[in-house]
Amino acid sequence: MNAYAPVLVLGALAAAFAIFSVVMATLIGPKRYNRAKLEAYECGIEPTPTPAGGGRFPIKYYLTAMLFIIFDIEIVFLYPWAVTFDALGIFGLVEMLLFVLTVFVAYAYVWRRGGLEWD
16 A cells, blocks of 8 residues: 555545646636636537537548547557567567558548548
C-alpha cells in the first residue's frame, strides 16, 4: 500500500484542485447571461430543429466513423509491434506488412467508391 500512497495523494490533490476551480468560477465569475450564450452551439451553424424521431444521418457519417475506428485499431496494433520489432524478426515484419496491406486495400476500396467525399 505504501507504493500507491503517492499516486493516491496526487489523485486527491488533482480532484481537489478541479473541484475548487469549478466552485470558485461559479461563485466569482461574471454572470451575464443572454440568449446567444444559452443556445446550443453547433460549429458556428445556426441550430435547426430536429424531428421527433431524432432525424436521419447520412450513411457517409457512419463510413467515416468506421474508417476512424479501423485506423485507430491499426495504430493500437502498430505500437506493440514497434516495441517488440527486434524480437519478432522477419516473421513479425511479414505479418505486419500483410496487416497494413489489408488495411490499405480497405482504404483504397472506400476511396474508390467515394466514401471519403463529403458532398
